[in-house]
Amino acid sequence: MIVKNQSNSFAIIGSFLVLELLAFAGFSLANSVILYGECGLVIAVLVYLGTRVDFAGKGFSSFGLFLIPLFIYTLLLLISGFSSSFSVVENLFVPIALVSFGCVGALVREQKEFKLSTALLVIYGSLAVLVLISYFWTMVQYKPFYTITYSDYYHYYNGTRSPVPVGETAYFLIGFSLEQVSIEYFSFFATLLVTSVAALFFINPKEDKKTFTLYSIFAFIGILPLITMPTKMTILMDVLFIIVLAIVICIVKFKNFLKIFKYVGFTILGLAAFVILIFFANAQTNIHLFDGLRNFISSNALLDRLFNTNRFVSKYFEIISDFFKNINLIFSNGVGEVKFLGFGYNEGSFSSDSILIDNFMMSGFLGTIIFIVFVVFGCISLFKFVKNEKIPQFHKVILLGFVATFFAYSILSYDMQPYIYFSDYIPFYFSGPFMIVMFMFGYTFNITKQEEETQFVAQNDEKEEGVLEL
Numbered sequence: 001m002i003v004k005n006q007s008n009s010f011a012i013i014g015s016f017l018v019l020e021l022l023a024f025a026g027f028s029l030a031n032s033v034i035l036y037g038e039c040g041l042v043i044a045v046l047v048y049l050g051t052r053v054d055f056a057g058k059g060f061s062s063f064g065l066f067l068i069p070l071f072i073y074t075l076l077l078l079i080s081g082f083s084s085s086f087s088v089v090e091n092l093f094v095p096i097a098l099v100s101f102g103c104v105g106a107l108v109r110e111q112k113e114f115k116l117s118t119a120l121l122v123i124y125g126s127l128a129v130l131v132l133i134s135y136f137w138t139m140v141q142y143k144p145f146y147t148i149t150y151s152d153y154y155h156y157y158n159g160t161r162s163p164v165p166v167g168e169t170a171y172f173l174i175g176f177s178l179e180q181v182s183i184e185y186f187s188f189f190a191t192l193l194v195t196s197v198a199a200l201f202f203i204n205p206k207e208d209k210k211t212f213t214l215y216s217i218f219a220f221i222g223i224l225p226l227i228t229m230p231t232k233m234t235i236l237m238d239v240l241f242i243i244v245l246a247i248v249i250c251i252v253k254f255k256n257f258l259k260i261f262k263y264v265g266f267t268i269l270g271l272a273a274f275v276i277l278i279f280f281a282n283a284q285t286n287i288h289l290f291d292g293l294r295n296f297i298s299s300n301a302l303l304d305r306l307f308n309t310n311r312f313v314s315k316y317f318e319i320i321s322d323f324f325k326n327i328n329l330i331f332s333n334g335v336g337e338v339k340f341l342g343f344g345y346n347e348g349s350f351s352s353d354s355i356l357i358d359n360f361m362m363s364g365f366l367g368t369i370i371f372i373v374f375v376v377f378g379c380i381s382l383f384k385f386v387k388n389e390k391i392p393q394f395h396k397v398i399l400l401g402f403v404a405t406f407f408a409y410s411i412l413s414y415d416m417q418p419y420i421y422f423s424d425y426i427p428f429y430f431s432g433p434f435m436i437v438m439f440m441f442g443y444t445f446n447i448t449k450q451e452e453e454t455q456f457v458a459q460n461d462e463k464e465e466g467v468l469e470l
Helices: 009-027 033-049 058-079 081-085 088-108 116-141 183-201 209-228 232-253 257-282 288-299 301-309 313-320 355-362 364-387 393-413 432-444 451-464
Strands: 002-005 051-054 169-174 177-182 332-334 337-339 344-346
Touching: 009 033, 009 088, 009 116, 009 432, 033 051, 033 088, 033 432, 058 081, 058 088, 058 364, 058 432, 088 432, 116 169, 116 177, 116 183, 116 209, 116 393, 169 183, 177 183, 183 209, 183 232, 183 393, 183 432, 232 257, 232 393, 257 288, 257 301, 257 313, 257 364, 288 301, 301 313, 313 355, 355 364, 355 393, 364 393, 364 432, 393 432
Parallel strands: none
Antiparallel strands: 002 051, 169 177, 332 337, 337 344
16 A cells, blocks of 8 residues: 555544544443444545555555455344344444444554554543443442452342342443443453553653553553452453463564464464364264264363363353254244354344354354454454564554454453343444454554655654654
């Protein structure tokens, strides 16, 4: 993508409004995909009008490899049975919102009026306000470590016991009201906020005391609820988060670490893919070809625990079980059921708490494959961004840390039915953090191989490094 930057009113207004858009996403304003779509589309057009783009450039072609599967994925979401859980307008704005955020990220990178350092402060600042308000109200209602002391206590309303213990609930600001939600949903946002701690390894407090202080405050606000509201699940996710963030910091800080981790990472992914295939086959009880495999697994205590009875897979089975039964390439309506591309969605189905497994329910087999494809393209671009020596390390670690934490956490513990007293879905593709991930993916595609553009990127990044510009 060959881009020639030009300063005009569209670029100035668009760059300013991008900060507002990221603030909305960071604050998760009602998780309104309609708001994200409307604002994202308008701002994308403004930024485009302020940027000259040569659509024949190699950079734009690589960005297209990301956008095309993303758009196809959103169309499959639009026509799937799961879409019946939302209004027609909400479904229509899903592709608009996700594609717009990606395009905004890609285009705004070339605007000299736009400073990534400021944008990151806006993202973490709005996220910090959200977590702080929610944590404050939760502590007003309960007390620190209530998840331990009240682990077997229940609320009673009109003689009816609450569906879960007090120790598994928290208050969280959704829209303009504080709702009782699961601890896992609250902790998801707190954990994303704690990724700001990675910036402290790359900011010199003597040279930029203000930025160092702000990121220290963000990290403290995120860590506080994770420490004072622990559960077995959140502790497990905290351990995973520490490992992920340590790897991210090492990748950015040590040049040779990425080369070493690449081989280790491929090995881990290969083993994970093998385990997933075994689990998938084990869940197909209607296919007798796998009877021997299922009997072998169930007869072994360790394998039975791994593939059948642990707290994760027991939820996965509801969605994956008998997945290939009655495969249809077009819609087939049954009683309370819709099937599409090997995908069956029953009204009232519960989330598996994994965006990967839930994708089979939300977009079908084809949609899940395409989801993986566009995420892979985004990650490839992100790693190219990290390898570029012209980019400040501070920017690299924040983008890589935020994206890696989002997927690591949400693949294992994203609760899209977080409400305690009523059932309502907040799928990950409606959430503000995922919009930010789309923006970050798009932003990385602005690194091109053209010498002229590389010099332009270097000049901008040198101005931004270690400087807080508001």
